[in-house]
Amino acid sequence: MISIKNIVKTYTTGDETLVALDNVSLEIMAGEFTAIMGPSGSGKSTLMNILGLLDRFDSGTYILNGQNVSDLNDKESAKIRNKEIGFIFQSFNLMPRMSVLENVELPLVYAGVKSKERKERALKALERVGLSDRVKHKPNEISGGQKQRVAIARAIVNNPSVLMADEPTGNLDSKTTVDIMRIFQELNAEGTTILMITHESEVSLYTKRILTFNDGALVDDQPQKSVYKGAFA
Numbered sequence: 001m002i003s004i005k006n007i008v009k010t011y012t013t014g015d016e017t018l019v020a021l022d023n024v025s026l027e028i029m030a031g032e033f034t035a036i037m038g039p040s041g042s043g044k045s046t047l048m049n050i051l052g053l054l055d056r057f058d059s060g061t062y063i064l065n066g067q068n069v070s071d072l073n074d075k076e077s078a079k080i081r082n083k084e085i086g087f088i089f090q091s092f093n094l095m096p097r098m099s100v101l102e103n104v105e106l107p108l109v110y111a112g113v114k115s116k117e118r119k120e121r122a123l124k125a126l127e128r129v130g131l132s133d134r135v136k137h138k139p140n141e142i143s144g145g146q147k148q149r150v151a152i153a154r155a156i157v158n159n160p161s162v163l164m165a166d167e168p169t170g171n172l173d174s175k176t177t178v179d180i181m182r183i184f185q186e187l188n189a190e191g192t193t194i195l196m197i198t199h200e201s202e203v204s205l206y207t208k209r210i211l212t213f214n215d216g217a218l219v220d221d222q223p224q225k226s227v228y229k230g231a232f233a
């Protein structure tokens with residue numbers, strides 16, 4: 001599903017150049033649930049922003065679902081991003097003036113889906129994350145865990161082929177974290193491919209594979225042998 005080869009990404013500030021990703025190659029297959037780990041500053045977010053077509057890279061190749069997406073312009077990448085990728089941020093990034101339902105409908109507005117179908121699909125996505133009773137609320141009227149569930153509903157409403165999440169539980173308490181990981185495990189069991197950054201090893205236990213980064217390089221790639229099943233017990 002995702003294949004990158006020899007990705008290099010540098011940031012230049014003034015006359016200093018920093019290598020954020022140093023020749024990274026990896027493959028993600030459909031159906032995987034993968035954690036990206038590593039210390040702060042190791043390049044995790046940079047990698048996910050590139051994989052999510054939110055940022056460009058200096059050199060290397062990126063193939064997404066068989067299509068070379070290495071050299072797209074902004075318009076082309078926005079189109080593919082909207083179709084193929086659901087992105088979830090640590091800080092939720094909800095629109096404060098819009099209701100929960102309107103927030104979830106937003107990607108469908110961009111995709112040109114008509115109002116009635118938009119509403120139906122958004123309601124279904126909200127039901128999927130257990131938020132049917134909060135559709136009219138504004139983001140400041142719900143809890144952090146509920147905000148993140150809205151963000152998940154928004155990310156899945158387009159049926160993306162891959163869900164990407166950058167520290168999705170970084171702002172949540174441990175009980176809420178478990179709730180969010182259960183939703184991820186259920187979505188994965190239903191076939192959604194998930195790629196998630198986390199620095200918490202307990203959170204990585206919910207995944208099937210752990211990629212570890214250090215100093216912009218992929219230093220370890222391990223199956224997560226004892227995938228935590230407690231969620232389904």
Ligand code: ADP
Binds near residue numbers: 019
């Ligand atoms: P992580 O998510 O693992 O904490 P990042 O991908 O955010 O790491 O950052 C990797 C490196 O790139 C860090 O040294 C960071 O300071 C640097 N960096 C990230 N974004 C920028 C930017 N927009 N401009 C300059 N340097 C950046």
Ligand code: MG
Binds near residue numbers: 044045046
């Ligand atoms: Mg980061």
